[in-house]
Amino acid sequence: xxxxxxxxxxxxxxxxxxxxxxxxxxxxxxxxxxxxxxxxxxxxxxxxxxxxxxxxxxxxxxxxxxxxxxxxxxxxxxxxxxxxxxxxxxxxxxxxxxxxxxxxxxxxxxxxxxxxxxxxxxxxxxxxxxxxxxxxxxxxxxxxxxxxx
Amino acid sequence: xxxxxxxxxxxxxxxxxxxxxxxxxxxxxxxxxxxxxxxxxxxxxxxxxxxxxxxxxxxxxxxxxxxxxxxxxxxxxxxxxxxxxxxxxxxxxxxxxxxxxxxxxxxxxxxxxxxxxxxxxxxxxxxxxxxxxxxxxxxxxxxxxxxxx
DNA sequence: TTATTTTTGCAAACTACTTGCAAAAGCTCC
DNA sequence: GGAGCTTTTGCAAGTAGTTTGCAAAAATAA
Numbered sequence: 001x002x003x004x005x006x007x008x009x010x011x012x013x014x015x016x017x018x019x020x021x022x023x024x025x026x027x028x029x030x031x032x033x034x035x036x037x038x039x040x041x042x043x044x045x046x047x048x049x050x051x052x053x054x055x056x057x058x059x060x061x062x063x064x065x066x067x068x069x070x071x072x073x074x075x076x077x078x079x080x081x082x083x084x085x086x087x088x089x090x091x092x093x094x095x096x097x098x099x100x101x102x103x104x105x106x107x108x109x110x111x112x113x114x115x116x117x118x119x120x121x122x123x124x125x126x127x128x129x130x131x132x133x134x135x136x137x138x139x140x141x142x143x144x145x146x147x148x149x
Numbered sequence: 150x151x152x153x154x155x156x157x158x159x160x161x162x163x164x165x166x167x168x169x170x171x172x173x174x175x176x177x178x179x180x181x182x183x184x185x186x187x188x189x190x191x192x193x194x195x196x197x198x199x200x201x202x203x204x205x206x207x208x209x210x211x212x213x214x215x216x217x218x219x220x221x222x223x224x225x226x227x228x229x230x231x232x233x234x235x236x237x238x239x240x241x242x243x244x245x246x247x248x249x250x251x252x253x254x255x256x257x258x259x260x261x262x263x264x265x266x267x268x269x270x271x272x273x274x275x276x277x278x279x280x281x282x283x284x285x286x287x288x289x290x291x292x293x294x295x296x297x298x
Numbered sequence: 299t300t301a302t303t304t305t306t307g308c309a310a311a312c313t314a315c316t317t318g319c320a321a322a323a324g325c326t327c328c
Numbered sequence: 329g330g331a332g333c334t335t336t337t338g339c340a341a342g343t344a345g346t347t348t349g350c351a352a353a354a355a356t357a358a
Contacts, residue, residue, distance in 0.1 A: 027355055029305060048345075061307050066346060068305095081285055082231035086315075086345065104292035111292075121288070129293030136230055137286040139270070143253035143260070144278035176324055178336060197314080210338050215315060217336095235314065235346075 007056055008037050016040075024075035031060035035068050036092075039078060045089035045101065045110060084108055102130060156205055157186050165189075173224035180209035184217050185241075188227055194238035194250065194259060233257055251279060 008014050017036050021028050034055055039046070046054070048065050055065075069090055072078040079093045083103045089110075099114045102125055113124055125133055157163050166185050170177050183204055188195070195203070197214050204214075218239055221227040228242045232252045238259075248263045251274055262273055274282055 027304065029355070031306075062345095063308080063347075064306060070347095079283075079285075080234075081287060083287060085237070088234070088345085100286045100288065102288040102290060104295055105289050106291055106295040109292060125288060125290060129296075130288075130290035131296055133288055133290035134228075135286065135288045136228075137249045137284065138230060138232060139249065139251040139274060139279075139282055139284045140254050141251060141274060141279035141282035142255055143258060146253055146255040147278075147280055176335065178324070180337075211314095212316075212339080213337055219316095237314085 007034060013037065020077060024077060026071060026075065031064045032068050032071075034059050035065060036072065036077065039072075039090065039092040040094075043094075043097070044091045045081060045083060046091070047084075047087050047089055049087075051090070083110060102128075102133075104130075105132070156183060162186065169226060173226060175220060175224065180213045181217050181220075183208050184214060185221070185226065188221075188239065188241040189243075192243075192246070193240045194230060194232060195240070196233075196236050196238055198236075200239070232259060251277075251282075253279075254281070 008017065014033075017033050017040070018028050020036065021032055026032060035051060038051060038054055042054070044050070048062065048069060051065055051069075052062050069078065069080070069088075072090075073080055076093055078090050080088045080090050081101070083089050083101060097114075099112045100121070102111050102113065103109070104111075111128070113121065113128075121135075122133060157166065163182075166182050166189070167177050169185065170181055175181060184200060187200060187203055191203070193199070197211065197218060200214055200218075201211050218227065218229070221239075222229055225242055227239050229237045229239050230250070232238045232250060246263075248261045249270070251260050251262065252258070253260075260277070262270065262277075270284075271282060
């Protein structure tokens with residue numbers, strides 16, 4: 001009598017997901033488990049709509065997906081990036097698989113690579129056949145005055 | 150009898166802006182001149198709304214600002230980044246002032262720095278007093294199959 | 299199990315951005 | 329410099345991703 005949702009196959013996987021949620025102080029609900037399981041199993045980046053389509057039919061509402069994703073970002077379980085204009089993409093924040101993306105300006109296909117030194121990266125991408133390369137690098141942190149308040 | 154818009158002060162400045170627009174094959178219109186002049190004079194990054202507020206009253210419609218900014222991006226006169234969720238920020242693309250941004254996760258204040266090697270950058274930011282630093286690095290280019298078609 | 303808190307689904311709202319269309323402005327060529 | 333063609337603008341309405349208010353349902357605590 002398994003009480004696992006269909007898309008979470010093993011007890012082991014289930015335990016991992018429950019552990020991650022509790023570690024972050026989030027209560028364990030079915031939508032949260034399903035979304036997190038998906039992001040761990042298939043590494044994105046996925047838009048909220050991608051996730052909605054990939055989940056079992058009627059698994060949960062789109063609003064719930066947005067709410068969960070925002071909580072996952074706050075707790076740093078996932079990372080987000082604006083790769084296409086006007087649409088966020090989400091990914092499980094796996095510290096062992098630090099990587100970056102290259103998106104084709106025309107077909108929007110998203111590829112990834114694992115180098116992390118800027119000058120090395122561009123030559124890697126050129127070897128991969130990309131042209132007209134630009135990059136966007138932004139840092140996010142908490143500034144001095146916000147640390148005080 | 151100067152025919153310059155009020156916010157473009159000198160003939161020299163005007164000539165520069167007209168030159169940039171023509172160089173990119175864009176016709177020279179008042180909204181385009183005003184927006185470009187603003188982005189050159191005050192380096193942003195600015196949102197479309199910031200630009201609207203900074204332009205002389207009734208200088209042009211918000212839709213025109215979006216249209217111009219999109220043309221400027223296509224012609225690489227300006228660059229855009231999603232620093233805050235759901236809102237693009239724009240900056241004059243000055244090749245002599247390559248730099249990156251750090252945005253405070255809490256107050257959203259945007260600061261900039263000119264280092265461009267990843268490992269050097271983080272220590273620079275720490276010295277500046279930021280904590281809990283994350284970065285977002287994305288590359289954009291034209292992939293092999295799009296180059297053919 | 300019961301009581302309290304949190305989360306969800308639904309529908310409506312919100313907001314950044316885009317678009318269709320007619321009028322206005324810019325460009326071209328004589 | 330002006331006529332005619334093209335491009336751009338303003339306006340208003342539309343679009344799409346995302347958020348939110350509220351009552352019902354699920355999760356947690358006791």
